[in-house]
Amino acid sequence: MPDKTYKKIEIVGVSENSISEAIGNALTKASETVRNIDWFEVVGTRGYVKGTKPVFQVELKIGFRIE
DSSP states (O other), rough: OOOOOOOOOOOEEHHHHEEHHHHHHHHHHHHHOOOOEEEEEEEEEEEEEEEEEEEEEEEEEEEEEEO
């Protein structure tokens, strides 16, 4: 099996519905321009209030294979 090399980048996903959806939104958007995404790590969660509703922000490190 060949050796693999990865690069990490940090992104922030946002959702008005849930933390899980914020993660999904971030990964979906990143996959439009980044190939070979293999893993992610949640490094922070936060949010803000829009009117009376919470908005979730999730900071991720994503790892992708270098070709």
